[in-house]
Amino acid sequence: MAEERRPKQCTVVLPTESMKAMAESIGVGQLQEESCAALSEEVSYRIKEIAQDALKFMHHGKRRKLTTSDIDHALKLKNVEPLYGFQSQEFIPFRFASGGGRELHFYEEKEVDLSDIINTPLPRVPLDVSLKAHWLSIEGVQPAIPENPPPAPKEQQKAESTEPLKVVKPGQEEEGSIQKGQGAISAEAKGKKEGLMRMKPRSTHELSVEQQLYYKEITEACVGSCEAKRAEALQSIATDPGLYQMLPRFSTFISEGVRVNVVQNNLALLIYLMRMVKALMDNPTLYLEKYLHELIPAVVTCIVSKQLCLRPDVDNHWALRDFAARLMAQSCKTFSTTTNNIQSRITKTFTKSWLDEKTQWTTRYGCIAGLSELGPDVIKTLILPRLTVEGARIKAVSEGPVVSNIDKIGADHVQSLLLKHCASVIAKTRPLPDNMEQYRADYGYLGPTLCSHVVKARAQAALQAQQVNRTTLTITQPRPTLTVSQSGIGGSGGSRSPSIIKVPSSLTLMSTRPGTPTQPSPPATKYIVMATSAGASSTQQVLDGSLVITLSSSSGSSVTSTVASATSTLQPLVKLESRAASGLGGSRPLQKYIVVSLPTSASSSLESKSGMLPPSSSSTSPISLEAGMKMDHTGCVPNGTLLPI
């Protein structure tokens, strides 16, 4: 039994070449082949022996990882002097080289400048061991608190929805695998029995009193008038691990809410509901797939509805459309599969209504926004070919007889939206030169404006790159937070062109803040970036207090380099956040990082096209509003929720 699981064990022996190499390293020249073979066998045996002993120490140390100290102790058992002073926290990065017919593994040792080490400020003293108590279970029921794992892990929620019969008590899933390992007891009989037991559905549809209270509080706060409360509630939705039981309620709440408020044209409430959707999507412990049938219609409604507010000429319902479009794009990205085809169905819906001649400008705007959020590819294949037609229609409105003010505003918005999205794509794909006439021929009425936009975008990119280089040179002071800036470089370097690797703002960010990252010293222009899921990078952000939406990946690409640098400035922050957030729930105070308001040098020359203003200033605090503006101007994409300090 179990032949396939057991690897061949007796054949593993060090190669004789290693023996030779070692012998040479201590000055023994011609080592005979037989001696090598004998040695290698002996050495392999001893190594195995020591490894087996070291395992004992690992087990007793109650760890899953073997450490170098375990091997030291095993050597000590054998009365062999352990290797003193050799400690490696991580794996040992052996390098491999071959050449001249020889292969060599070696340990790369870097040259270290001692003065660097001396001048580097001491790292923070590691925290002392501390003890913290929490309730793992109260009379048999595990409370859903941050210290405990989510009551139903995402996989289980998924299993529950896809294979309801297979659901078992948490922690029991692995039973099957042990069985195989044991190979002892008749597994079949057992399986049958369990199968019978599992028939009983166990998903409860009743909420406990606490949960009902929570639900009430949260929903009230989310649509209430107090912005601070709303922020808290959204934060709770986005991070709390125990919400899955309430998910159906939230989903219905949102979908019903949208239905009612669209009819009543209550823009503010629609915005709040969309923010709830966003928060739900941000929660890593929730398995939303089951509720997409309610959420997606709601979101799409907010994108394409003819009227979303009472005074379409004054209120900024465009921002809501943009935000919802981004939500849609995000859910396409996360949830679209070959079976549900969300993305293609959504694309079809948008295209269909866009192509309809009778479609209103508002809906038209929504369709275009929804499509363009889906990425440059969609823009290229679906939007660019229709620029001419669309241009003609805009021309008809703006240059023809004045039909209505609303139509005019709509056409303006559609125009700027098209310019924003298309310019970036064209700047990337269309070869130089940018000829005004050529553009007119290709894109019709919008051609000339588009051309100037593309030129601007290109110039901006070049300027940005230049600036980057310049500022990098000026900032060379030793960095107090070495790791932070490093991770920033790493983060940007991976995806961006090398010229943007050294981002001025990232260094500015660090150098203006000499203290440790946990000590906020807040002047008015500083904002704490709270953690959101890092996975949602570069799509959309919710600035607290107002629905301020910054450039998304596609919109930002009209100013490629700006956005690139901006994202990269923020990447270190994102990394840090995710690290901090992965700490044991609320056991430690959430580490907070401060973003100094981002450099405006680049922004002055950049004409912001996003045109998103806080929709209802009545409900926003001034500081966050300012934050919104700033972020907007710089075209930066902060990857998190900004909270005023």
Added chain:
Amino acid sequence: MAAVQDGQLNMEVEKDIKTEITNDGSGNINANSSSPGSTSSGGKSKSPAGSGEDQQTLLAVLQFLKRNKLTESVDILRREAGLSADADDSPVSDSAGAGSGGVPNVSADGGDANSLLSRVSIATPFAPPATAPPKVVAASGGEDQPDVNVVLSAYSQQGDPVLYPLYYNGLKKFIESVLDCHRAELSQVFYPLFVHMYLELVYNNHENEAKQFFEKFSGDQECYYEEDLRILSSMSKKEHMKGNETMLDFRTSKFVLRISRDSYQLLKRHLQERQNNQIWNIIQEHLYIDIFDGMPRSKSQIDAMSGSLAGEGKRDANKAKVFYGLLKEPEIEVPLDDEDEEAENEEGKPKKKKPKKDSMGSKSKKQDPNAPQQTRIPLPELKDSDKLDKIMNMKEATKKIRLGPDNLPSICFYSFLNAYQGLTAVDFTDDSSLIAGGFADSTVRVWSVTPKKLRRVKSAADLSNIDKESDDVLERIMDEKTASESKILYGHSGPVYGISFSPDRNYLLSSSEDGTVRLWSLQTFTCLVGYKGHNYPVWDTQFSPYGYYFISGGHDRVARLWATDHYQPLRMFAGHLADITCTLFHPNSNYVATGSADRTIRLWDVLTGNCVRILTGHKGPIHSLAFSPNGKFMASGATDGRVLLWDVGHGLMVGELKGHTDTIYALKFSRDGEILASGSMDNTVKLWDTLKAFDDVELDDFTAATGHIHLPENSQELLLGTYMTKSTPVIHLHFTRRNLLLAAGAYNP
């Protein structure tokens, strides 16, 4: 025999213990029982006290004993030697005389064993005594090497290496062809046979043949032998065999198989017909076949019991009577507290009676027939503070929650933050007021989990200023200024693997990789004693439930029983074939259980030093043990992720709890024994319904006599709950006196 003596007697006591150990070890001679420093001999010269026990060594020891005028020991030893010479196959530990203490039933057992042996014609002509613990060692000079050679030379019998696979294959075919009912039983032979054939090949320098043999047949072996096979596979040269502990285990201890008479006859006939001497020799030399009359066992029955390094325990190894009952609680007047009475006037009183009846009442009135004599081993006298504590305990017990399947305990989890994987051991005091952690950085830390801070006694200079007449002198001696929530104890020079509070909360024990066990005072927070004896890492240590005694066990395979006021062990329990990984006192303090990496659990009699139970069935090193509060049952958890339940009185496995996916590091019964909590490396705490588990077991006479238990198929019905931590392996569990479950572990981000 009095374990606790003082002054001059000490020396003699020491001797006695030594000889006892010698005897228990079934004829193994500890020639070095001479000086008090002899503890080192138990240490670690890894050579086995060889085979055959050459008369010379025996004589030398006898002479030595005579010289030291230890006539009693001489007599015992003579008797032993004579017996083993006569029987020609010295029976196992039980038949060994039990020192001066003398257990009444020993002779009966011995007789039993002998009769059994005589019935079993297997007893080999020139076999060395079986199950010789390789540890207790003749340390006299250059004896080591010869010993190893003696051991190895048994492999020198030559066969044609090419034929080995044929032999093995032939047997395999035969066993596959026999009736189903016999096949499972006979299949047990495969593994030991395979091992010994492989070792023979290796010993005779047929390296390639050995490799081929291994590759061809290693896949056939049961998966739970994988670990051993891995060690075996690395051994491909004769030189490797020297000094390899596992190999010595195979060689020095006979692999024990239980086979029904019918199956055995079948095998014997086959081998004799085929003239298959090679295999027959191995079976005779290296295997101990325990034949029983009756139905052959089924595959699942065999699988439940096998898995240990040296086969199952022999049936007669588990015959000795174990007094598993609890000791009578001293009569303490519980002063009825006024507040209590007022608070729970209606409820309080009847409740107070009830638990007393259930848990202690029966014993306090009349002696439990299964309980040992109150004075079987000397126990420390109760101090006033102990009595106070007992009263507190009883009061708390009245507020205890009755647990059951419908009434699960609450679990409070203590996470060690920032421990950086360095937490290696945890213990709670019985009253749950203190928690101690042992760390890989050699420190021991003590926390107070109540608002009461930890205070140390003032320094001598300050103490002299205190008014000794004052009423609150006990308060005044404490240093309020340095009071803190936690204290750190420095002293070890290696990771601390075991930790245990004394029942009176005045002391703390810690055992470490540096080979010492340290006793710390929780009054002064200083180290009081370093007990040296183990020369190798000490994996676990545990205080007796009555204090004063403690047990330690470690890499040197010897468990030692100590008293806090002796710097040398009172008993050494030798017999395990691999590291002792965990140790535990029986609630009545008369027995000690040890779990080992040889995948067996042994129960030792503190009084006689005998091994009274060998429990096999685990498939991996055992890392946790727990006795039920009534002392009748035991639970054990191992790296294989299974919890096994044992009936201590009968020496039988009574249950198997499957569900964990990783090593079980913590086990604990609730205060009334209704619920077993298990904590594992897989970040879960599981609760099991033990009441049901123990009820389900039907113990008729047959099963009790043969030990062939049918385990209930589905342990999932016993699982009451699974509680996952975020990312914290559970390494300790503790039920407070009110049945609140405390768990502890280091958060591991």
